[in-house]
Amino acid sequence: MEKIKLLIVDDHRILVAGLKKLFENSATVQVTGIAFSGKECRSAIIKELPDVILLDINLPDVSGIDLCKEIKSRHPQIKIVALSSFNEYAIVRRILENGASGYVVKNAMPEEIKMSVEMAANNASFLCEEIDLLMRKHSKNPIWLTPREKELLKLIVDGFTNHEIAEKMFLGVETINSYRKNLLIKLGAKNTAILVRMALEEKLV
Amino acid sequence: MEKIKLLIVDDHRILVAGLKKLFENSATVQVTGIAFSGKECRSAIIKELPDVILLDINLPDVSGIDLCKEIKSRHPQIKIVALSSFNEYAIVRRILENGASGYVVKNAMPEEIKMSVEMAANNASFLCEEIDLLMRKHSKNPIWLTPREKELLKLIVDGFTNHEIAEKMFLGVETINSYRKNLLIKLGAKNTAILVRMALEEKLV
DNA sequence: TAAGAATACCCCCAAAAAGGGGTTTTTCAA
């Protein structure tokens, strides 16, 4: 059986060195390429046709989420494992929605990283322990805002008054008022301060 | 001349592997120890008495800032280079105030990391390029709040009304009103939403 | 096709915040 061809995409040079070392003596995985940016990643894919990509979602030139989507649409057979420092629900959810087979935080155990690559290659999905826990916790009380509500929330966070928002959204001030009150109830926020805080902390905008 | 004795403290195993590799063939630096937590760090210091510590400021068990302070008070001769993913002014400033000789982001070039350790050992300070730029930018318009203003801002972010804040701070509501208006002017914020946003984004609280 | 969201609108009113003016006392450093 052939070894799994792995492409590592991350601008953290030291981390990449660590990853290379991790797979150095692996019987199942072979690191066939390294890329430090989205651009390098694209050309590496064409050159090497990897089976799995370990993809940092914070690259200097492109959003990891967009890149993930792009890769999956062009090469659906390539499996992607997202690699990131963030353990935030919104980010994980978005990257999984965009075709990633796994998500591993950078301080995960080496075994978890190895595992994630092998699982991905076998068409299975994998989340490191920390993220798995996070997803379970959040799936209990998912905060789901309608597109319109998100739009409004963003404008509130940007500091516009109801009057200004009404103009921007081509709606009546009363409508904005209703929406706003609804948002407070929906998020259990007592006032604008809490609303803004939640929006920023939970990355709702 | 003796080699610089370096202790690496970071819970990101892969990154640590990369760092070890980085110094493997170094003529000037020798990695004498590895620690994956604050606890391990403390015992490693006693055992090995390193010259320089590469210290991740996001350890699982302790705040890197507190740990840095603690180490410097017990072993003033040990130089500390902070290692982090964050490029935020408030964090960098705080860690430098607490005795760090340098600050390097994790996606810095390997040369920068080597440099930072050597500079630290020679009693010089070092900031990686990205952080150096950040510090220059922010030193132009430092946002300085008085202790009382910070206290107030925190309560605003926590969603309390002027009335509630007045009770908590044992002050009159009018006083809170004045302070609050002053905060808006000082930070150039137009309303509470912007105030909360700035407080969170600039880590003023 | 009927229920349920989501969207958009309306009124009243009270509470809170924001904008404008001030004063006094304390604290701390030049």
Next chain:
DNA sequence: TTGAAAAACCCCTTTTTGGGGGTATTCTTA
């Protein structure tokens, strides 16, 4: 010791928000 900054207080007014009720469309999906 004398200023300047910080801390605390006060009044008036308008704007913005929040709390409580509603109603009427569309659009989707079971």
